[in-house]
Structure formats: C-alpha cells, structure tokens
Amino acid sequence: MSLEKIIFYLFATILVLAALRVITSRNPVHSALYLVLCFFSSAALWILLQAEFLAITLVLVYVGAVMVLFLFVVMMLNINLDVMREGFIKYLPIGITVALISVLEMGIVITGNFTLDKFPAPARKAVDYSNTEAIGNVLYTEYLFSFEIAAVLLLVAIVAAIALTMRKRPNTRSQNPSEQVLVKKSDRLHIVKMDAEEKQS
Amino acid sequence: MIIDMPNLELALPEIFVLGMTCAVLIIDLFLKDKNRIITYLLAQLTLLGAVLITYSQIGSPSTTGFSGSFIRDPMGDILKIFIYVITATVFLYSRDYLRARGQFKGEYYALGLFGVLGMMIMVSAHSFLTVYLGLELLSLSLYSMVALNRDSEVSTEAAMKYFVLGAIASGMLLYGMSMIYGITGSLNVVEIGAYINKNGTSNIILDFGLVFIVVGLAFKLGAVPFHMWVPDIYHGAQTSVTLYIGTAPKIAAFAIIMRILVDGMEALHTDWQQMLTILAVLSLAIGNIVAIAQTNIKRMLAYSTISHVGFLLLGIISARPDGYSASMFYVLVYALMSVGSFGMIILLSRSGFEADTLDDFKGLNERSKWYAFMMLLLMFSMAGVPPTVGFFAKLWVIEAVLNADTDMTWLAITAVLFSVVGAFYYIRLVKIMYFDKPEDDSAITPDVDLKVVISANGILMLALGVYPGALMSICQSVIQ
DSSP, X not given: OOHHHHHHHHHHHHHXXXXXXXXXXXXXXXXXXXXXXXXXXHHHHHHHTTOHHHHHHIIIIIXXXXXXXHHHHHHHHTOOHHXXXXXXXXXXXXXXXXXXXXXXXXXXXXXXXXXXTTSOOOOOOOTTOOHHHHHHHHHTTTTHHHHHHHHHHHHHHHHHHHHHHOOOOXXXXXXXXXXXXXOOHHHHOOOOOOOOXXXXX | OOOXXXXXXGGHHHHHHHHHHHHHHHHHHTOOGGGTHHHHHHHHHHHHHHHHHHHHHTXXXXXXXXXXXXXXXXXXXXXXXXXXXXXXXXXXXXXXXXXXXXXXXXXXXXXXXXXXXXXHHHHTBOBHHHHHHHHHHHHHHHHHHHHTOTTOHHHHXXXXXXXXXXXXXXXXXXXXHHHHHHHHSOOBHHHXXXXXXXXXXXXXXXXXXXXXXXXXXXXXXXXXXXXXXXXXXXXXXXXXXXXXXXXXXHHHHHHHHIIIIXXXXXXXXXXXXXXXXXXXXXXXXXXXXXXXXXXXXXXXXXXXXXXXXXXXXXXXXTOSHXXXXXXXXXXXXXXXXXXXXXXXXXXXXXXXXXXXXXGGGTTHHHHOHHHXXXXXXXXXXXXXXXXXXXXXXXXXXXXXXXXXXXXXXHHHHHHHHHHHHHHHHHHHHHHHHHHSOOSOOOOOOOOHHHHHHHHHHHHHHHHHHHSTHHHHHHHHHHOO
C-alpha cells in the first residue's frame, strides 16, 4: 500500500467517524466542532486530489468563517436537544437496519464497476500546474450562467431569511438617537410665568 | 486568452425577470402598506413583459448557449409562456385573499417571481448543473413562501416538513447526477446522451445513477411512494401559496423530466420505463382511492394531484414523441384546471374564514348559479367527463400508452379503471353543490377582475374541450 493510500484511508476514516459524531453527540457545541473536523478532513482529501485551491477555500470559508459563526449561534441559542432527541433510541434499530442495507447494496453495485481498468486514473499534473488559474479560467466563462444562478440563490436566501425573522414590535421602547440629538429646549422645558405672590402678613 | 462573449439575447426573458424582480424588491421597500398594490402591479407587469419577450422569440430554431448549459427551444418557449400566465393568474386570485388576512406583503410577490425565474431556468436547462440550480431556486422560494405565514403553527410545520423532505430529494438527485457524471465525465445533457449511445447501456452504474435521479424527480413531483409531503403541505400552506405550489411548478417538473430522461438518457428508456411504470400505477391507485376519504378540499385536491402525476408519467412511459406531447398537453391542462379549482376556494373564502372543507361548498348553486357552474366545469374536467378538456388530456395519454412499442395494454386499462374511481369524488363535490342545502348564506362578492378571470378559467375548460386541436397541435409541433 502506497503512502498516498494510507493517508487517504486515514483521513477518510476520520471524516466518516466525525460525521457520525455530528449527528450522535448530545451537545450541539460538540456537534459543531465535529463538523469542523469533517470539513478539515475533506479538505485534506481534496489536497490529495490536487485541488489545493478548493481545499484552502474550504478551510478558510467554512472552518474559518461559517463554522465560527455557527458555534456562536449554537452557544447563544441554548437549544435543549434532549427534547428534540425524544424517540432517537426508539427509531435507532430501524434506522440502522435501513442504512446498513442501503450501504451494502450500494457497495455491491459500485465496487468492481469503478475500477482502474474501466476508468483509467487521470494523469498527474505537472508541479507548476495551478488549479486556481484553471478555475479562474472557467468560472466566469464556461460556468457563467450557473455562477449567476448561484448568486440569485443566495439573494433568495437573504430575502427569505429577513422575511421570516424580521418582526416589527410596536410596544418596544427603543431610543431614536437622531431625534434625541435634534431635540430643542422648547421640547423639554416649559417656562410657566406666574405672578409673584404677595407675602401674607 | 480570448473570451467569447456569451449570447445574452438567448436568456433575455430570464434577465428581464431577474432585473424586474430586484426592482420590485427595492421599490417595495419604499412603499407604505396602503400603496402595496404597486408591488402587485409591478409583479404583473414583469410577467406581462416576460410573455412578450418570450413570444417574440417563438419561431426561431432552437439554440444552445452559455457553453451548452442553456437551451432556448420551441418547447421551452411554450412552457415558459404557460408558466407566466398561470403565475399571473395565481397572483390575481390571491390578491384579495392576502389583503383580507393582512398578508399583502411584497415578499410574496418577490419570492413568487424568484420562483418563476427558477422554473424558467429548469425549463431551459441543458446541463445537470443548471437543472439542479433552477430546482433549488424554485424550491427555496417555495419553502419560504409556505413559512411566510409565521403565526400559524400548521404553516410552520408544513414548511419544516417541505424543507426537510425537499433537501432529501435534492440529495438523492445530486447523488444520482454525480454517478452519471462519474461514468460519462460530463454534465451536459447532449454529451451524456452521446456517451450512452456510443458506449452502450450495459454499465450498471448508469442504472444506479438513474435510480437516484428518478427517485429525486419523483419526490419533487409527488409521485407515490414519495408523495407523503404533498397532502400535508397543500393543507398546511395558506391557500394563496397552495395555489402557487400546485400549478406552475408541475409544468417545470415536466420540463426537467423531458430534459434529463428524454433528451439526456433516452437510450436508457427500457430502464426508466419500468421505474416510471411502478410510480405511475401506484400514484393512480393511492391518489384516487385515498382522495375519496378526504373531507378537506385542499387535501382532496392534493391526492388528486398525485393521481394526475400518475397520468402525466403515463405519456412519458410510452417513450415516443406522441406520448411526450400528450404528457405536455396533460400538464398544461392540469395547471389550468388546478389554478381554477384552488381559485374557487379563494373565491368562497373571506376574512377570517377558509372555505376549504367539502361542507363549505354545500348548496353553492343556490348562492350563485354561475360560480357553481364554473366549479362544475372544473370538476368535470378533472374527472375527464367528455365535453371538457380533461377528457381529451386523458384520452391522448392513454392512446400514447396503447401505441407504445412494447405491449402495455394492461397499463392503459389500469389508468382507465382508476380514473373511473377518481370520477367519484369529483362528482360528489358537484352533487354537494347542486343538491345539498347551503349552510352559509353570505353573498359572494369578488372584485371585477377576479370575477372575469375565474369565469374565463372555467369557460376555458369547455372551450378547449370543444376545440382541443389547437393546443394539441402546438404540443405536437414543439416535440419532434
């Protein structure tokens, strides 16, 4: 077994185990951390496939930005998972049975049909090959249309998220700084003229 | 390097709809609630403009663009025009309904237009990537439209179910696509077809990918056994949203079946014929039988949708051009019938009252002879009673099955038997309208435009039934 294969199996095993822990761990913070491990292991697999740019983007964007945000949200929301997990044990046997059978069946079909003699391994790229450049060449040309749709998809996600969460609450007492700054003396201070009263003797 | 400028003119309708939708989003921001009608009018204007642009492109030969990921062809043009018209009708029907419930917001129209854009992309998709992105754009808009009614527990639950099941379906579809990509090395529909023709259909991985793709499509269409979400979502969503989900997206679903199974993998037709046959027979059976037990008319129409999906698949199962055009005719007619039927629920609903049970239709004839007649036409058309267009839709699909290369007479007989079963619950509604005493005597007072369009909708069922040839010849000419 070559070194590359050993590294592949190492990272693949970590990936699968971490993915399992994401859905089985009781603490949502742990789940989020295991998800970080998942992304990290997949990034390692991509490097083995010579896709360094994608691997680094995955680490930077997902691990660096998205998951940190995710962790913050999970910590702030204080979700009680025990309520959501009711029935987890009850459905576990049937879930495992179905999953195992599907994995077995899929394994039978796939093994032996994606072998190297049917699909020769792609040639190794030269050392100075840049796949950042390769992606740059096709992203805004060949995949322009798909790229634009993906952008619209994100716009829809923003619109939907705002429409679903923004609520106007009329009875909250919030401050309006601009009005506070513009306030005049006459708005706050009333001078009431009164005749001086004579001192009763 | 030299970069070829893509031919933007091909996607002119898409660009127009996207630009206008963004404009609607921004303009809506500056409107006060009492001027919200401007958002509605702009949305209608967008659809009208899209009809005109797409209409002007009709007749030119089919062209692919954007490096083969996009196709503009006569079939796409016709389907798109129907999508615009149906959506415009949906917007019109739901206007007063939303206003009466304090839900007359810009988001409904913005998300609705984004959904239209998603459907247009699905119709014009020429690579698996575009199919998937268009489907996600549509689905995401639909999930959030269902959830828009935030204060209702039923709607929120429906949105959650829809989202989770939709995500599973997308996962299935993507997995299947990745398998096909692994074998053929391409996402382009034509290149996949060419690969299969050249290398034969014996590779088992092709079938493996195909199974997942068919499962994903069946989930999205709501074919049995992947139909569980349909009744709950139709029932849980507000009628204005059910109206949207139940109509135009079916046309787009037909389009992606045509693009993936027929344009891409027609060489595998003996395989997908078998899979679709199982889906079609089960859909016809479960849809028609379970609908009988429903007392809620939205649930009843949901099960009726499932049975209509069965019919839609029958035409594709025949794997012949006349079958495809029969299916196309069926889906267009179905969208028209369905928009009318849900429109009638909206017509009878008023502020604080949903006319969504069968009892609400009791004695409709005494309350309004004209609307009862319109509902009668729509129900007869759904059931396939001869003078209405639903009869011809069913007739041509069954004829296509009989003409198929392999002997599928049993399938045609099954379809006829179950449509007889189905006729029961449509005609029961007609009986309720004409022979039962009304429980509710409030007058039906819709706005003039709603009155005109819903009447036109009902009469169209009869008119197309008397002259079905025109629409059918269009369907035949765009699918060769």
